[in-house]
Amino acid sequence: MMAGAVVFTVMLSYLVLLPNASNPAVEPQAQAVLLSAPETAEAFLDAVHLGDFTRAAALTDDPAGAAKVLGESTAGMAARGVAFVLDATAPAPDAVEAQQRWTTTWALGSGQSWSYPNAMALVRNGGTWVIRWSPAIVHPQLAPGLRLGYRQTQPGSVAVQDSAGRPMFAWSGTALVPVSEVPLDSAITTAIEAGARPVSAGTGQVVLVDAGGADVASLFGTPPQHPGPATASIDLDVQRAANAAVAGAQKPTLLVAIRPSTGGILAAVGGGSATAQTAFNGLYPPGSTFKVVTANAVLGAGRATPGSTVPCPGVVTVGTRTIRNAGFQLGEVPLRTAFAQSCNTTFAALAGDLPPSALTRSAGEFGLAADFDVPGLRTQTGRVTSADSPEEQAENSIGQGTVQVSPFGLALMSATVARGSAVTPFVVDGVPTEVDQGYQGPSAANVQALRSMMREVVTSGRATALTRYGASGKTGTAQYGDGSTAHGWFTGYRKDVAFAVLVEGAGSATPAVDVSGRFLAGLG
Template identity: 30%
Template sequence: MLSLAVAVPALAACFAEPSPHNAVKEFLVGWQTGDYTAAARRTDGDPKQVGQALENVKLQLDAASIRFSLQGVTTEGDNADARFHVEVDLGDNNPLWLYDNDLPLHLVDGEWKVRWSPSVIHPELRAGQRFAVDATSEGRQPILDRNGDPLQEEATLYVAGVVPATLKDRETLCEQLFQLTGFAQDRLLSRIVSAPPQSFVPLVTFGRAKYAQLRDRLDGISGLQIEKKQQPVAPAQPVEIIGKVGAITAETEQQLGGPQRAGDTLGQGGLQKAYQDQLTGSTGTRVITYDLKSGEQVAELARWEGRLNTSVKTTLDKGVQRAADAAAGGSSVPSLLVAVKASTGDILAVGSRQLHQERDALAGRFPPGTAFSLVAADGLLEAGVDPGQKVPCPPDRTVGGARFVQTSAITGTAPTLTTDFAHGCVTALAALARRVDAETLSRSAGRFGIGADWTLPLRSYSGSVPVARTDAAKARVITGQTVRVSPLSMALAAAAVASGTWHPPTLVTSPSAPDLTAEVAPVSPPKPITLDSASLEKLRSMMRSGVTTGAATAAATPGPPVYGVVSTVTYTDKKRQRTLSWFVGWQGDTAIAVLTETPTPTVPAQMAGQFFRSLPAAS
């Protein structure tokens, strides 16, 4: 009997697995691929309990994937140890969670088995504990004007969420919330399962109107809680420059791909959209273990600080914006007013009525008419034309085969170029095409930033001037018929005459670029361009005459002298005829361009006058 008893283990040893490598491989491959049954078979634990424990790891971490790499295996008699590296993708643009662990093995009836315990999953995990992922994000930061005043008001958002430990039926809750909002059930459930049990887990955020619409149905979902949060999301003027903010929807969540999570807000346009990442930051993440009985945290296994969210500081001025709103809002026709600081190119305000502040004021492409003569006059002066030269202003003139018409006559004696300039005489200005060549006109446009390669965080347009080789083509450029500009580019042109230097526009001073994580450095703006001092004094005198004796007298106001010109131009836009009237000029260090959709040039001049009268004293 003794010999038989001894013979049995001896026989088993003869047929024992020669190496633990297969056991290690089958366990790790089964765990990684989701074949938890196969992985559990290679342990000495209860197969169902082990398989469930391995499956729970991915659920508790809300992991996109778990991958392993074997570092080495050592064997000593009937025991072995496998060193392996773990790479957990936590999703939501979180960094990978990396750690190393040991896999203890021993021979059981001639077969290598993993010596099962929770520490096989992670060296600090113990019986009666589980993983959780604690994700945190800061509230949205405001967009500020140049003086640090917020350019949006606080509004109430309603955050629907749960405390996992209090839920009786989380699957039903997720199903009901899906029916109401469209957020995927599996994503809602995974956020609940992976969260610390005593923490409030935000699932869906609603604005005031949407919450009011769904309130009764939300109240009927057992276990769902609503938290109110105040966030700077209601934009002040200029609304389309600042941009609106909304709650993340099921559709936008799929597009984002992180780092946003349910409960965050989303910029829907303007600077709120351009600087979404800076204003919201990124989610901070901790991987923790907690005790299943007490629900208390046991250990913090890993931490990733979210990217700090910051406010966005602009060049806008709330006081100047109020003046722009009053001027544009008081108009009875579609209108735009762009104001810039002449000495720097800073955008101070964008006022509008029935036209878009970004699409039209910053990025619009409009013919300026004879308002462009402030740029063309620089070329004419360079070509030797004298502002005091007599230039008749007939009602009709043909230049190089192109016909030009002046609708309003200039009274008095034979007008000078300055008088023609002040009244925007199309026929007189067109007649000077023979006195200047195409290259000179092109250089002048360049000195005023027309066509410059500037960059703003929002869409914008610096303008374009066609190559004009014939007298007819040059006449159309001088009178602004074939030129295309935005109100912003014309405000900057006026600012150049006011300050003596053309400056590229600036809208945001901090941060330096919309994407702080970009590997490519932002494009440097064009350098300022100093205008010729001799021509400058003549240009200023001509611009002043537009307000004192010309067609822009309605812009005159008390205080520092106002300079400016007006124009009216008719053109075809997408098969529709449009007539625009402009005022372009400045007072003190504030330069503006006013665009109105009306054939009456006194309208933009009156708007300019109202704007200058309403300016804060320090502007």
């Protein structure tokens, strides 16, 4: 055989048809042709290329050892393939030892190629040649007890964890795959994807690995960069409680929760035919939940305190608009009681004495005019414009008229009361929300007053079903369309969880209070 480069794509075994004594012309007999030193090397490399390590190892003087090292190193490389170019050299006819050289090229998982020269020794064994096995045949630096390994981002490595450090998503290539059993709405998933930090695999790194699995040397490439998993604001326990609270909803039901101390969005879910995205940018009349805003305006203007005695008649007329309570009248009661019992007539009358822009300014102190650009999440908190007439001011004061808010906006309102200052929402730690229009919270005195009034809603007002959960909040029933039906609301907070619940077309606040109860119960 002439010396020269040979790519191992030729036949590696041969059948020669020889004459037979009984039928010398036609009957075949298989007889293996003895392989030369270059052919033996070529057969070995081709078998390795095809992944047939048993066949390759059989050409060596240590079949068991060769098969083990070939299998372990090839598996450790997790390459897309390996190719060889043999520089075949024919030994002298009377030689008993020979050497063959070739170039190995691995196609790595990163898309790069790794090439290096190598050599093997062969010895004559009768009429054929046998490869003298050494791990260095795989790579010149591979010694007994070592194997090749490849380091890059591994599928399944944690990409995103929740606010408590529990895995939520893992990397699968460049895509995120959920690893938590808690379902997430696509709106939350999209926001998390926008904030997740991709792990850079560098070029990938080929290493020598010892028997204990430790890397002992680097042979090629650069190591992957591991910035660690991104941390989402979502709390899987809170999300689980939210999911359970809306499970089986017959009407569109929305729930969103925020951590007042940080602004992190803890959970969001849609039940019935609703999706969580609507909780963030769907606008609805807020009904009596807006009395938090009206009360703040009244307190700020010095028109009343929580203990001030105010009238709560069954009906009041403001201009040409007649405002009614939901079938009750209380007479003269403290403002806190009128708030807890959701007395429309009281707040419509009080708002009539305020400037047309008072409710707009007050709403702004709860973030209902704020504009946040949360990466990956479309949000709108609300739309509260100055009243054009006393009648509109009266309607706006009880969350009807032209006032519109999102469940996200009401959760932000409750979070502001709980925190005592402005809250900036976010979804992923370290991925800041751009505040296009921020806000300042209510005065400290007003915050304290609102906290006590919202607590009384639960202890002795319209949401006593929530008393055992230790929450504070405000109910709301908001008529819409022709006024024949209404949405049901509850917004509030407990400890460091603020939330809002909307049940579309519920007819009253009771279904929203029920959902809130299931949510709070799920929090433990």
